[in-house]
Amino acid sequence: MTRRKFTLTTFFQSLYLTFGFFLSNDLISYASACAFGFLLSFAPLALMIVVVLVRIMHASPSLLTSFLDQVPLLKSIQNAESSLDKLFDVNRVSFFEFAIVIAIILMARRFFASIIGSLRKIFGQEQDTRPVINQFFILAGEALIVLLLASITFLVITARTITDIPGVHSFLFSHSKFWAFIIDLTLQNLPYIILFIMTVLAYRAGSRTRPSLLITTIMAASSTFILSIVLNVMQEFINFNAYNVIYGVLGNAIVLLLSVFLFFMIFLFFAQWLFVYQFFDTLLLCELYILPDHTETGIFATIKRALFIRPDHLMIKNGNLAFFKQGEHIYSINEEGHDAYYLVRGTVKLQTKNHISFIERGKFFGEEACMLNGIRTDEAIACTDADVIRIPEETFFSLLERNPKVSRKALSLISNYFSKFYGLSRDL
Numbered sequence: 001m002t003r004r005k006f007t008l009t010t011f012f013q014s015l016y017l018t019f020g021f022f023l024s025n026d027l028i029s030y031a032s033a034c035a036f037g038f039l040l041s042f043a044p045l046a047l048m049i050v051v052v053l054v055r056i057m058h059a060s061p062s063l064l065t066s067f068l069d070q071v072p073l074l075k076s077i078q079n080a081e082s083s084l085d086k087l088f089d090v091n092r093v094s095f096f097e098f099a100i101v102i103a104i105i106l107m108a109r110r111f112f113a114s115i116i117g118s119l120r121k122i123f124g125q126e127q128d129t130r131p132v133i134n135q136f137f138i139l140a141g142e143a144l145i146v147l148l149l150a151s152i153t154f155l156v157i158t159a160r161t162i163t164d165i166p167g168v169h170s171f172l173f174s175h176s177k178f179w180a181f182i183i184d185l186t187l188q189n190l191p192y193i194i195l196f197i198m199t200v201l202a203y204r205a206g207s208r209t210r211p212s213l214l215i216t217t218i219m220a221a222s223s224t225f226i227l228s229i230v231l232n233v234m235q236e237f238i239n240f241n242a243y244n245v246i247y248g249v250l251g252n253a254i255v256l257l258l259s260v261f262l263f264f265m266i267f268l269f270f271a272q273w274l275f276v277y278q279f280f281d282t283l284l285l286c287e288l289y290i291l292p293d294h295t296e297t298g299i300f301a302t303i304k305r306a307l308f309i310r311p312d313h314l315m316i317k318n319g320n321l322a323f324f325k326q327g328e329h330i331y332s333i334n335e336e337g338h339d340a341y342y343l344v345r346g347t348v349k350l351q352t353k354n355h356i357s358f359i360e361r362g363k364f365f366g367e368e369a370c371m372l373n374g375i376r377t378d379e380a381i382a383c384t385d386a387d388v389i390r391i392p393e394e395t396f397f398s399l400l401e402r403n404p405k406v407s408r409k410a411l412s413l414i415s416n417y418f419s420k421f422y423g424l425s426r427d428l
Contacts, residue, residue, distance in 0.1 A: 007312045016307060017283050018273040021122075027268045030118035034268075035261035037111035118264075119206035122271050189228075195263075196224040203271060209278050216274065223270040227263055234259075279402075284311055285391065286403040288342055289410075291362050309362045314389050315344065322388050330380040330388060331366065338374050338393040340367035346386030352378045370396050371414060 022028075199220035203211065276283060287308045292301035315321045321344070324330055330348065331337050341364065348359040355378075359365050369376050370393050399406045 009307070009310060010313045013284060013287075013308060013311075013313075014273065014276050014280060016304075017276045017280075017287070018269065021276065022269055022272050025121050025272070027118065027121070027272065028265065030114070030121060031261060031264040031268055034111070034114040034118060034264040035257055037114040038260045038264075039257050040111070115202065116206065118268055119202070119271060122268065122275050123207040123209055192224050192228055195227070196220055199223055199267060202267075203274060206271070207274065209275070211274055211278055215277060219270045219274045219277075223266050226270075227266050230262055230266070231259060234262075280313065281317075282395070282398055282402055284308070284313060285342075285395065286399050286406050288362075289364055289399060290403070290405045294360065294362070305362065310344065311342070311389065314342075315387075320389050322390060324382040324386045324388060326382055326384050328382050330382060330386075331376050332379045333376055335376045336374055337366065337369050337376055340370045340391040340393075340396045341365050341380070342389040342391060344387040344389060347383040348386055348388075349381045349383050350378050351381065358383065364391075367396060367410065368413065371410060 200216055203216045203220055204213070287304075288311060291308055292298075292305050294305065296302075296305075324346075330341065333352070343359055343361050343363050343365065345361055347361075348365060350357045350359060350365060359380075365380060366376070370391075400410055
């Protein structure tokens, strides 16, 4: 079984790739769309939760008041008490109520569509060829999410109400301080626990690649943890009351929008990191193939070369790394071969009847035979002790399909190959 080794170099390589894809996929704009979609869908979603609490779970007025007390933005939008009284006065569900529920779900779809679109952008998921069935499942999923949120809200508020009773709280602490502490800690951090569970579900269901539950859980936990740190820092250094004084009712909306935007920035960043983790081998090979030459002295080229020139992750994989002593042939002329090679350490000489060239560390060689007829037109000899990574033919062709820069460089190499061996013009 292939083992994975994550050194500090590998960590920074994956972080670099994640930032690169995050910017190239324009995920900041997607995070903004998700945040505004949430703001526009917030009132409909909260209203749906209240309806489910009343109609399905038969929540008491005090329970709903506790829920609304924790949603100040909703209280500022409408008269919560009068709305609850009217809701409790209705004895049975009418057709009009049912139509209102459907309309609310449709209004909230902007939010769900933004999340689905951002995950498709990251994981490259193609559009479903059955739009009607796909829309049906999306609507059903959104209704289940609302029902799940209502159930969690019901359980959370009920648990808080019970534990806040003086007799119950003292009873828990007198019999088991440990479990009382765990219950208090859980209830205090329950919003983050809910976010964590929702993030795990979104990463699993939103990616066509179906990552393992372990790595999905790690990424979701990291996303939730970073979010908690960011929000706590915001509370320490930003005076939210000033926004309420200046903007009035909109103060809560501004603070909520900022918090949701930061959440989706972090959510999409770790979703992108999850994608990088799943395809790290291929993405790393792409970066190695287009690695800047040592003659490029720009600061970004120097940093990128220093970061990627040693692929620790590929070196540990079984059968990839080969060691050649000085003077030993890596392959010979007219030998059949379909593999490309990457030089990790040492110097390699490429020799034909009329030409000699030297390959330094950080370079590919031997890919011409991989892309053409599989017959070597030169020989590769280790000038010094050399460490070489072997790249199979199918892996190399996957690089050409995934990265346009790799394809352009490979086509340029093929053009030079024909020019050198067959005397064709480079312009051809």
